Amino acid sequence: VTVIATSSFPALGTSAVLLVTNVPRLGLARRILEEELAAIDEACSRFRPDSELSLLNRGHGCPTRASELFIEAIEVALNAARVTRGLVDPTVGRAIAAIGYDRDFEAIAKEEGMRRPVVATGAGRWREIRLNRRARTVHVPGDVKLDLGATAKALAADRAARRVQQAIGGGVLVSLGGDLSICGPAPRGGWLVQVTEDHAAASPTDGQAVRVMGGGLATSSTAVRRWATAEGARHHIVNPASGDSADEVWRAVSVAAASCVHANVATTAAIVHGEAAPGWLAALGLPSRLVARDGRVSRVGGWPEEVGA
């Protein structure tokens, strides 16, 4: 039996969980993870007024200086938009703020019945983002606000898992709010993971247990980060075409991929895709588990059946 050391703590408005097989080096591993999380928060937080993202969003269309990490985060977001043909779009910042997600979620959850009309920001505006790597500047049109929520957390998980593994060796699993990145050799039999709708309210009878050997595993859900407005319930996954919360065809979509970024991009796109999601995920060969609004579970791409089912 492989011995695993674990550390968990609040981070990025959710929870961070770190598992390593090199048990004596857990302390160093945690420090590296904390460094990565602090760096991604400084670069990509939508709710920190001093973050690079906030400065860019207040830039009125002027080119803004960017750190290496922030440029990488925007590149990842643009890649996500490209590979999903705009289903995952970093330019939904204005739209998601308009429907109510404009501050830390704890504050939003207490607010009820406010008028939150949809702002159609126009799909495809990610194509107007300009990066200049040499000058290290980013330029977005003055009326566009970025939101890197669909990719930045996953990027942090991938970066942290890779750095920790390089520093201490062995097997490493980093989970940020239920999105997992794995590096190095897995424990015998793989990493045991419970896949469910809400990572903070999981129970052994909820969802499905699987073993994961490497790469990334992510879950997106319309059942969490929900709030009430005068126009009805909203959730945090925005359809860039409408500017509103995506239709709730799926309560949750879980995807295993080569990295946490790839997995998270796929789950977000699948929620927006709606009915077409299973075919899209299967065509990409991504092992996926989809839970419909009525609780019906679909599995595609080689996702395993439940044990005993």
Place this chain on the structure above:
Amino acid sequence: MDRTPPGGSRSRIEARDAALSLLGRLRRWIVVVSLGLVAALAGLVAHAKPGKSSTTSGASGGSRDAARSSQPSAGGGSGGDALAPAPAAPAPAISPPAEAPLPAPATPAPPVVSGGS
């Protein structure tokens, strides 16, 4: 000996000199305005067709980025050391894992949860 030209001739010479001076100034202004127009036109073309830099470093950067973009990676990479308009590079696919998840019994309870957050 008086070399001063007669009054009529002097005024003609002065008029000619003034005209030549005006032509010279006009020519300089035409050159300056033309250069400005060329620069403005170049700026417009560069804005309309970004990423088409003719510098050698930009070209080599482009090929390197294209190669990088074709490889699946966590970092993704939109391509572009120079101006990097989003849709220019070929789209890398979302890559599946080396091995699909395996079935597992529900007990003991797994130490890690993947769920919405």
